[in-house]
Amino acid sequence: MEQTLSIIKPDAVAKNVVGQILARFEAAGLRIAATKKTRLSRVDAEAFYAIHAERPFFKDLVDFMISGPVVVTVLEGENAMAKNRELMGATNPAEAEPGTIRADFADSIDANAVHGSDSLENAKVEISFFFAQREIH
Ligand code: RTP
Numbered sequence: 001m002e003q004t005l006s007i008i009k010p011d012a013v014a015k016n017v018v019g020q021i022l023a024r025f026e027a028a029g030l031r032i033a034a035t036k037k038t039r040l041s042r043v044d045a046e047a048f049y050a051i052h053a054e055r056p057f058f059k060d061l062v063d064f065m066i067s068g069p070v071v072v073t074v075l076e077g078e079n080a081m082a083k084n085r086e087l088m089g090a091t092n093p094a095e096a097e098p099g100t101i102r103a104d105f106a107d108s109i110d111a112n113a114v115h116g117s118d119s120l121e122n123a124k125v126e127i128s129f130f131f132a133q134r135e136i137h
C-alpha cells in the first residue's frame, strides 16, 4: 500500500486545527500509519528542505518551519501521495481550490498549513527522515 509524508506546519498547529486536518485525511480514505508532534531544529529543517537550498525563499521557509512544533504523519492508502496533494490544494492558498486544507486553514504562501511529499521517491526519503520502521503500522 502506498505511503506518503504529511507535515502539519507550525501555523496550523498554533491554530489548534490538527484534529480537523487529520480528520480530512481519514474522511478521504487515507489511514494514519504513524504520527507524532515534534519540533525541527534549524539543521533538521535545512536538511529536510535541502532541495530548495538555492531558492530565494529558503531562509524564510526554514525560519517558518522551526517557529513552533509540527505534527508529522505517515499516510497510507491507494494513491496516498497524489490524494494528499489534492486534499492540500495549491501552494499559495489564494490559488487553492475551495474545500482544500490550504484554502480553509492557510494564511499565506509561507504559512500554508501543510506539507506533503511530491513524489513516491521523495515520500520514502521523507518518511525515513522522521520515523523508524518499527514506528509505522
Ligand atoms: P510543501 O513542499 O511544503 O508541501 O509545499 P509545495 O510542494 O506545495 O511547494 P514547494 O514548491 O515544495 O515549496 C516549499 C514551500 O516553500 C514555500 N514557498 N514559498 N515565496 C515563495 O515564492 C514560495 N514558494 C514556495 C511554501 O511554504 C512551500 O510550501
Ligand code: MG
Pocket (backbone or CB within 6 Å): 116, 118
Ligand atoms: Mg514541496
